Amino acid sequence: MDTATQEPLTGETLKIVMVGHVDHGKSTLVGRLLHDTGFIPENKMKFVQKVCEDQGKGFEFAFLLDGLEEERDQGITIDVAQMFFKSKKRNYVIIDAPGHKEFLKNMISGASAADVALLMIDAEEGIQEQSKRHAYILSLLGIRQIAIVMNKMDLVNYSEKVFNETKEAYAKHLADIGVKPTAVIPISAYHGENVLQKSAKMPWYTGPTILEILDNFETHEDRTKLAFRFPVQDVYKFDKRRIIAGRIESGRAKIGDEVVFLPSGKATKIKTIEKWNAKAPDHVEAGESVGFTMEEQIFIERGEMGCVASQKASVADRFWANIFWMGNKHLQKGGKYLLKVATQEVECVIESIHRVINSSTLEEISKNAHEVAKNEVAEILISTKKPIAFDTFDEVPETGRFVIVHEHDVRGGGIILKKAEHFSAI
Amino acid sequence: MDHLDRLEHQSVFILREAHKKFKKLAMLWSIGKDSNVLLWLARKAFYGHVPVPLVHIDTSYKMPEMIAFRDKYAKEWGVNLIVGQNKQALAEGMNYTKTRMVCCTALKTQGLQQIMEEHDFKGLILGIRRDEETTRSKERYFSPRDKNFEWDFKDQPPELWDQFKTNFDENTHIRIHPLLHWTEVNVWEYIQRENIPVVDLYFSKNGKRYRSLGCAPCTFPIESKASNIAEIITELKATKTSERAGRAQDQEDTYAMQKLRAKGYM
Numbered sequence: 001m002d003t004a005t006q007e008p009l010t011g012e013t014l015k016i017v018m019v020g021h022v023d024h025g026k027s028t029l030v031g032r033l034l035h036d037t038g039f040i041p042e043n044k045m046k047f048v049q050k051v052c053e054d055q056g057k058g059f060e061f062a063f064l065l066d067g068l069e070e071e072r073d074q075g076i077t078i079d080v081a082q083m084f085f086k087s088k089k090r091n092y093v094i095i096d097a098p099g100h101k102e103f104l105k106n107m108i109s110g111a112s113a114a115d116v117a118l119l120m121i122d123a124e125e126g127i128q129e130q131s132k133r134h135a136y137i138l139s140l141l142g143i144r145q146i147a148i149v150m151n152k153m154d155l156v157n158y159s160e161k162v163f164n165e166t167k168e169a170y171a172k173h174l175a176d177i178g179v180k181p182t183a184v185i186p187i188s189a190y191h192g193e194n195v196l197q198k199s200a201k202m203p204w205y206t207g208p209t210i211l212e213i214l215d216n217f218e219t220h221e222d223r224t225k226l227a228f229r230f231p232v233q234d235v236y237k238f239d240k241r242r243i244i245a246g247r248i249e250s251g252r253a254k255i256g257d258e259v260v261f262l263p264s265g266k267a268t269k270i271k272t273i274e275k276w277n278a279k280a281p282d283h284v285e286a287g288e289s290v291g292f293t294m295e296e297q298i299f300i301e302r303g304e305m306g307c308v309a310s311q312k313a314s315v316a317d318r319f320w321a322n323i324f325w326m327g328n329k330h331l332q333k334g335g336k337y338l339l340k341v342a343t344q345e346v347e348c349v350i351e352s353i354h355r356v357i358n359s360s361t362l363e364e365i366s367k368n369a370h371e372v373a374k375n376e377v378a379e380i381l382i383s384t385k386k387p388i389a390f391d392t393f394d395e396v397p398e399t400g401r402f403v404i405v406h407e408h409d410v411r412g413g414g415i416i417l418k419k420a421e422h423f424s425a426i
Numbered sequence: 427m428d429h430l431d432r433l434e435h436q437s438v439f440i441l442r443e444a445h446k447k448f449k450k451l452a453m454l455w456s457i458g459k460d461s462n463v464l465l466w467l468a469r470k471a472f473y474g475h476v477p478v479p480l481v482h483i484d485t486s487y488k489m490p491e492m493i494a495f496r497d498k499y500a501k502e503w504g505v506n507l508i509v510g511q512n513k514q515a516l517a518e519g520m521n522y523t524k525t526r527m528v529c530c531t532a533l534k535t536q537g538l539q540q541i542m543e544e545h546d547f548k549g550l551i552l553g554i555r556r557d558e559e560t561t562r563s564k565e566r567y568f569s570p571r572d573k574n575f576e577w578d579f580k581d582q583p584p585e586l587w588d589q590f591k592t593n594f595d596e597n598t599h600i601r602i603h604p605l606l607h608w609t610e611v612n613v614w615e616y617i618q619r620e621n622i623p624v625v626d627l628y629f630s631k632n633g634k635r636y637r638s639l640g641c642a643p644c645t646f647p648i649e650s651k652a653s654n655i656a657e658i659i660t661e662l663k664a665t666k667t668s669e670r671a672g673r674a675q676d677q678e679d680t681y682a683m684q685k686l687r688a689k690g691y692m
Binding site for chain 1: 432442443470557563579582584607667
């Protein structure tokens with residue numbers, strides 16, 4: 001079933017992340033999928049065949065993605081690879097994330113870019129530490145469409161009994177974190193069973209194949225119906241125009257609309273929508289990088305967030321959040337960090353750490369803690385040096401999430417749960 | 427929005443972040459199709475202006491058509507062009523017979539390093555794409571290089587929700603890759619839609635055309651009848667060969683690109 005040379009029905013692109021425990025076969029499935037749909041160039045196939053021969057082993061589909069020497073020597077994925085393919089229905093970007101605990105930051109980098117996820121478990125090995133942790137991270141990142149792939153069915157003689165037992169145990173864990181899988185698919189990535197075609201070895205399974213489940217996923221959510229949010233990226237004065245530049249994160253706007261910039265509260269109307277080498281449109285919407293000129297020359301800088309007056313974002317200097325920590329140094333209560341929310345950057349203090357959770361077992365590690373270690377998740381109260389504009393993650397995901405920067409790098413990511421009253425609790 | 431619009435808006439967002447965050451910023455202009463698209467996107471992002479200098483690393487072995495194209499459009503588009511060349515290596519007789527890894531490192535990587543140091547650039551925008559080859563499929567949009575110009579591919583910083591690495595130590599720099607999410611076909615579709623000029627080495631003459639451009643001794647044309655953009659797009663949608671198959675440096679060693687790029691190659 002070579003779909004490489006066919007034009008898909010729609011021009012849309014869906015981004016899928018492949019997650020799960022190390023060695024459960026994520027890269028093998030991606031390699032198999034790209035190979036069977038005709039997306040691997042012949043010279044690359046020959047090249048990988050030679051690498052496998054040199055190593056004295058059979059063909060490794062994973063090596064089509066794991067291209068670093070260290071990855072092939074150790075048979076492990078170190079960093080995320082993003083590959084392109086298409087079905088008869090649409091285009092896909094497939095993001096192959098590493099399953100080793102040490103590379104969780106890379107898994108998070110990959111998963112944060114995805115619309116949907118395939119969560120892989122090994123039928124023989126069963127549920128492992130990262131099987132649980134990755135599911136929880138997906139739920140924190142707000143990825144709602146998740147399918148479970150049970151791989152290596154060949155190693156358990158394609159047993160329906162093993163499949164049902166593991167499926168049940170995993171479903172129970174997923175229910176605890178509010179994840180409801182759209183399907184659970186038994187496969188053998190290595191042998192290509194249930195990948196493109198229904199497997200004759202598992203007649204007891206009547207559900208979708210991998211390719212069918214991908215095509216069954218819904219496209220990413222429409223942000224144009226949410227409240228208008230326009231974080232200002234920059235202000236340009238290259239010529240006589242003064243252009244407010246940024247990306248519309250949600251909602252839509254047209255010429256003449258009133259925009260309130262927060263946290264300053266300054267307001268004016270959109271005068272023009274600027275374009276180069278294209279006809280200027282009269283309206284723009286979520287996902288577009290735009291430039292406006294305004295009717296009044298108000299002073300606006302990067303970090304202000306343009307909002308529709310009837311549905312303004314919150315402005316506060318304290319909020320509750322869920323965070324996942326990726327830094328080698330622990331996140332400290334009372335510690336000062338750089339907080340980035342959309343285009344805002346502000347110094348913040350971790351005011352309290354309400355509770356810390358083991359992101360794999362979901363056990364509560366501590367209450368009123370002093371620190372959060374790498375790979376742990378916590379509910380915290382953050383206070384910022386000056387008020388910032390934001391939404392809760394449930395209202396507008398793009399303006400309700402943030403990263404924490406420490407010593408030049410992103411060390412943590414989080415989602416905003418609710419605004420906190422100023423010094424209410426203390 | 428169609429798929430080209432989505433690609434364009436994401437690239438414009440990245441270019442604007444780079445421009446805002448880096449005072450000492452440059453863009454690499456290899457004269458190939460990708461860097462021409464990149465330059466076009468910059469003019470979109472900044473409303474006809476190109477507020478960063480363009481750097482061209484001239485190995486002295488580039489095809490003459492590329493140099494002619496560069497000089498014509500640099501003038502026509504009014505860009506600030508900086509041409510770099512590792513003159514010492516050339517004077518000592520550097521060429522590809524000393525192995526391509528050695529030659530690419532001297533004339534491209536070190537040529538680039540010299541210009542970066544001379545101008546103290548802290549950010550460098552490049553038109554690489556994830557679908558070109560395996561190490562690039564693992565790249566970040568904002569990708570740090572250390573004080574030795576090296577890429578630590580085994581320990582890349584997290585990058586999530588378009589919050590990029592814009593804070594860094596002195597003596598290091600950041601590579602910015604606004605085209606990372608485009609495919610080869612996307613690039614040609616966009617060139618067609620926007621009517622972007624490209625060197626005519628890409629179009630078939632006497633049954634051959636270049637699919638990827640580089641230095642004359644190390645770049646080979648492919649068998650092709652595609653003599654216009656529409657025919658190139660049709661050809662690429664049916665091809666079973668990879669884009670850089672005609673680039674000799676990629677084939678010299680199993681991990682040639684990894685080794686070159688770890689040292690600071692594009």
